[in-house]
Amino acid sequence: MGPFDSVLDAGRKTAESGVGGVRDGVGQLQREQRRLVDELRTLPNTDPLAGGIDDVLTEPDLTEIDRARLLVDKCTFGPTPGLVEEVAAAGPDDWLARQLEPSTIPDPQVDVLLLTFPSLQLDPALRRAYQIAPNEAAEDVQLATLVRAVRSQRQLQEVMVQLWSDHFNTYVHDGLVTVVKATADAEIRSLALGRFEDLLLAVTRSPAMLMYLDNHLSSVPDPNENLGRELLELHSVGVQAGYTEDDVLDAARAITGWTVNQVSMRFEFQAAWHYEGPLNVLGWSHPGASGPGAFQQGEELIRYLASHPATAERVCRKIARRFVSDSPSPELLAHLVAAYSANDTSIRAVLEALFGHAEFWASGNAKAKRPFETVAGALRALAPQFAPWGGHFSTPAASTIRLLRAMGHATFEWLAPDGYPDDGAYWTGAGTWLQRWNGLLALANNQVNGVTINANGIRNDVGGTTVEEFVAALGPHLTGAPIEPTDIATLVGLAGVAATDPPTLIPDANLRHILALVLALPVAQVR
């Protein structure tokens, strides 16, 4: 063990349609183009799942087990063996109510597993001062996310953390962002079900965001517009709110002087860098301020933006896209926006409104899984042994990151500030399937360092007197759903022995390929 002993002992701790007007002079041309383009709209939609839940007005008639399966699909990173039955037995509504109060759910497995991630235990100043290798700090926070997705009992919270991590994307390898990313991640986690207003403020003043979007350098007389623009465009109201370039400049001015102390690696306000004149952003105005209290100006703007109707719309659309489908209905959005506005930007209130809406309960399998969900889901289903994973023990860490990277979905590695797309068309192109299948084949074959799948243990747990019975039972065990008879026959064909043989005769390699292909079933790629 290295220098971390004492620390370890100490304990634990997506924009929709195009910008309308390209202004004067081209309006007529545009109208003509639009007409022609309307013809193009008749081309097939590239999202294979689009339009899956048309016109559902009433909640479908679901059994308790159906409701449990839907909740597990939507509000967790996938079923662990027996979870659907557990949720049904506990009562889906009660299970959901508990998930909405994550702080009341004990999470001892995660607490212990994360002890092997030394850099997560350190203050960011120490992370920097001790020059923790950048890869190590990045891998720790990347893998901790996967460990939580796989093992945390607070699944809904982790789903929301992922949503906010995309909404407020910061690229983990961007210079010193690496050493403060874990701090920002913890803050997002603590506010993931809280008020959006608090979340927006916390993220905007987080050193990770300030450095990623260059605001730590932004000062009068020539402010850096990067964060000011994305605060409006990506983090709050969105382009469709119709703000002007002057609004962007004033938003950037409002947060001039919001910087990062390069020793403590914490937020710091440099009053001398702050713009003192009056400000106007989308109906918010301020007469101007100077001195240490001028920090309030930016805070006031952020609180204003959080409550703006355009922000309500964007935030609710993102949540609906995550949980329902890529094209949630206007009725559902209005229902969620009302909850957001009536409850002081409460994210939890939006989720409660969502879970009370028929469209949610009718949205089973309407959403393509992203690769991270496929991998986390496979790890939940296969229940592997984890080697110590932290970056300090970095070989297993690097292997798992590489697996996700090959699938284009390594945590916190999206370069641009808009975050990974949450869009079926993006994740289901031809090339993505090979990456997905290969990820599952590599996991099942123990070809990912640090993850050991006990295939024989799964064979014993699942049981069955014949190969055919065993394969049929793998569906509910690994995916929470039965397998179609024709697919059972296909999978049995991979066993290398007769369908009527006992499952113990399936050679280990064949067994592992069968496990991978059950997890690769098309129905396991949607939720």
Place this chain on the structure above:
Amino acid sequence: MITSLTRRSFLKGACASVSVAATYRMWTPGAAFADDSEHTLVVVFLRGALDGLSMVVPAGDNDYYRARPTLAIPANRVLDIDGTFGLHPAMASIHPLFADKRLAAVHAAGNLDDSRSHFEAQANMERGTEGANVSTGWLARHVFASNATAVPLHAIAWGSALPASLQGDSAALSLQALDSFGLAGRAALRDPTRDALASLYEGSTFETPAGAVLEALDLVENVAEHGPQPHADASYPDTHVGNALREIARTIKADVGLSTATVDVGGWDLHAGAGNTDTGAQRTLLADLADSMAAFATDLADRPGSYTLITMSEFGRRTEENGSNGTDHGWGNVMLAMGDNLSGTVVGDWRGLGGDALYRGDVPVTTDYRNVVGELLLGRVGAADLSPIFPGLTHEPVGVTT
């Protein structure tokens, strides 16, 4: 129209699939099954907004030096193109291609979206429909219009997923290396696993893309193993864009019917610390891009007329630098075209950088990027008609091919 967009299914009908797969297995160098006159369009998208004023520098313009006190490239360091413009010195490797008429630049080009939003501007540019929100990209429509979809490797995107420009072609492949494009797991179980996946995905919502990738497996593996290697004089940088262009050139030389290839190159959004002539992130990016393009041109020099390469970026950067040695979002920008028999010049309607010439402090877009692409599509790539690709565009050639 709609049926022509729907790819013939590999999975329907075992006989067809076996014969197709057998054909691809039989592929050998010199026994090409696609016409070797195929012309490949390569689109390099510089994501994050290239600073065109640092790439093709208006070195004769005093306003440029007034606007860029720390970032400007000195006039005595640029590589002269035409007396008005010069190339960033980090791009020396492609500078001779101007004189060879294998390279041309268009200044003040771009798309009409002036939101200054990366994401709006990229989406608009990749749809190619100026503001209208359709689900297909212009490259996919080009692929359909040229009936290129009959072979598995007709369109590739270098990376883990398709860019928006190829959305709509559900058989276009994203890939990250020819050599590792194969099924993982135990080698002995590879073929039965592939066949099982084909059955499991048959009839599912993902049948078309899953079928396309299964269909491509043998061909890609065969090209990777037996296909042409880079020309000895082509020294590609070992970088994302270098590797991508190397593998695209290999695929072009294999004559497998590659119609379209795309590469995304990120990192251009340099709001701070961009650097200038000899240091900084921008210099590194420009050198990498130029060296990769130069190697590609060398690699394919003995196949004249086999490709057209275009670079584009969602918008340019503000003329005035900001206070953190970077530039904020602007509008008009530079596009490059590389191939044989190009103008060898900088074309476009350049109005200088004086106050009156600028639009809100930015270089205005005086050339619609679709006219640049359109001229290349019609004149070189073999498109018969731009209307399915860029609906509503009244095409005006820019002069890049003359």
